Amino acid sequence: MASNKKLLVLPGDGIGPEVMREVRRVVDWFDKRQAVRFDLEEDLVGGAAIDAHGVPLADATMEKAMNVDAVLLGAVGGPQWDNLDFNIKPERGLLRLRKEMELFANLRPALCFDALVDASTLKPEIVSGLDIMIVRELTGGVYFGEPRGIEELPSGERRGINTQVYTTSEIKRVAAVAFDLARKRDNRVCSVEKANVMESGVLWRDEVTKLHDAEFKDVELSHMYADNCSMQLVRAPKQFDVIVTDNLFGDMLSDTAAMLTGSLGMLPSASLGDIDETGRRKAMYEPVHGSAPDIAGEDKANPLATLLSFAMMLRYSFDLGEDADLIETAVKNVLNEGKRTGDIVAPGATMVSTTGMGDAVLSALDHLAA
Numbered sequence: 206m207a208s209n210k211k212l213l214v215l216p217g218d219g220i221g222p223e224v225m226r227e228v229r230r231v232v233d234w235f236d237k238r239q240a241v242r243f244d245l246e247e248d249l250v251g252g253a254a255i256d257a258h259g260v261p262l263a264d265a266t267m268e269k270a271m272n273v274d275a276v277l278l279g280a281v282g283g284p285q286w287d288n289l290d291f292n293i294k295p296e297r298g299l300l301r302l303r304k305e306m307e308l309f310a311n312l313r314p315a316l317c318f319d320a321l322v323d324a325s326t327l328k329p330e331i332v333s334g335l336d337i338m339i340v341r342e343l344t345g346g347v348y349f350g351e352p353r354g355i356e357e358l359p360s361g362e363r364r365g366i367n368t369q370v371y372t373t374s375e376i377k378r379v380a381a382v383a384f385d386l387a388r389k390r391d392n393r394v395c396s397v398e399k400a401n402v403m404e405s406g407v408l409w410r411d412e413v414t415k416l417h418d419a420e421f422k423d424v425e426l427s428h429m430y431a432d433n434c435s436m437q438l439v440r441a442p443k444q445f446d447v448i449v450t451d452n453l454f455g456d457m458l459s460d461t462a463a464m465l466t467g468s469l470g471m472l473p474s475a476s477l478g479d480i481d482e483t484g485r486r487k488a489m490y491e492p493v494h495g496s497a498p499d500i501a502g503e504d505k506a507n508p509l510a511t512l513l514s515f516a517m518m519l520r521y522s523f524d525l526g527e528d529a530d531l532i533e534t535a536v537k538n539v540l541n542e543g544k545r546t547g548d549i550v551a552p553g554a555t556m557v558s559t560t561g562m563g564d565a566v567l568s569a570l571d572h573l574a575a
């Protein structure tokens with residue numbers, strides 16, 4: 206049997222602990238039923254860590270995150286910590302994890318479950334069967350480029366400056382993640398920039414093409430300008446398989462793609478770093494949604510985004526595609542049975558609680574494995 210996978214679970218704040226509780230039941234299910242086993246440790250992040258340690262991520266927790274196979278995070282934040290100094294706000298815990306683990310590739314799938322096709326604002330035929338993946342560069346580009354700042358000009362006017370900057374290695378490592386992913390999917394990558402007006406875009410296109418020709422010839426590569434891509438995403442999103450793009454364009458395009466599927470409670474994500482000398486790639490998996498303080502503690506939250514994040518972990522950190530498929534099929538079956546949490550409930554569906562959704566997924570898994 207393969208060695209145990211080491212997981213650090215950080216439930217966080219608000220609905221984080223509630224949704225994570227249901228995911229842990231599924232982890233236990235895999236522990237008992239499948240060949241894969243997990244050594245799981247739980248710790249604090251965000252407001253919960255501020256209350257316990259005075260900081261949004263303790264050094265000891267950071268140390269653990271650096272030494273596990275993957276991190277699974279719930280959500281951070283809440284009104285009780287809103288007035289804290291910027292440097293110790295709950296979100297800083299998340300940022301520290303991303304920075305110190307050097308998670309440079311953010312993966313945001315947009316998958317439309319047939320049962321939820323009506324939750325999208327687009328016509329069913331446009332989104333039905335949709336399955337695309339946006340790979341966003343996460344640690345470079347205009348959000349981090351220097352020089353930056355606001356300066357006073359001699360004329361008395363003020364000038365705001367940000368710098369869009371990318372190096373060859375930054376482009377190549379995120380493009381390699383996209384090509385690798387494509388090989389596990391429909392084998393197509395669309396690289397997105399604005400090479401028509403930005404030098405950094407010219408370099409981006411050049412380096413992606415070079416890497417493709419040298420190492421990923423078997424993957425179909427196309428290029429698209431970011432403005433066109435935003436139109437194509439709402440016009441005909443199914444034309445895409447994997448989209449790879451920079452930090453700024455990825456921020457916007459991944460949110461557009463997310464809304465094609467209708468609900469925040471269904472959206473998983475992964476952030477990946479480099480592969481170290483032991484062959485392990487640093488990785489953190491988390492739902493796209495926040496801590497939803499408006500429904501926290503009421504057993505109403507949808508646990509599926511976090512569960513689907515765990516499925517991404519099985520697929521991308523552990524190469525356990527069949528086990529990931531099992532979870533995704535169980536989710537699909539539960540939705541087809543008409544079981545819905547409040548955020549995705551529709552006429553004729555049965556409303557279930559967070560725990561009820563966990564029960565339904567576990568029974569669907571039992572059924573699939575029988």
Ligand code: NAD
Nearest residue numbers: 280281282283469470494495496497498499500506507548
């Ligand atoms: P949010 O995502 O927490 O909630 C937005 C709306 O969606 C709310 O009405 C909420 O009830 C609903 N919702 C979200 N997730 C849901 C789920 N799983 N099931 C059912 N309904 C769900 O965003 P917000 O209200 O803007 O932010 C609340 C807090 O979360 C803030 O403190 C914010 O800073 C934080 N936040 C954290 C993250 C993160 O941890 N990655 C991301 C976004 C926001």
